[in-house]
Amino acid sequence: MTNNVTVKKLRRSTTDRMLSGVCGGWARYLGVDAAIIRIGLVATTIFGLGTPVLVYAACWLLMPEDDGS
DSSP states (O other): OOOOOOOOOOOBOSSSOSSSSHHHHHHHHHTSOHHHHHHHHHHHHHHTTTHHHHHHHHHHHHSOBOOOO
């Protein structure tokens, strides 16, 4: 019996990036368009009083960059 399991890894995108590739990486991981993630980030930053900016910065520092595959 063969077990075909695909492991999804959260990595910053090297191709779909505007600043650092965090939104592009999350979009690939979740299977949605990066524009949706970016719009959501801006909206939550406006309504969340800047807290999502800290989360974005943490992702920028902690998420490894995609190896291009």
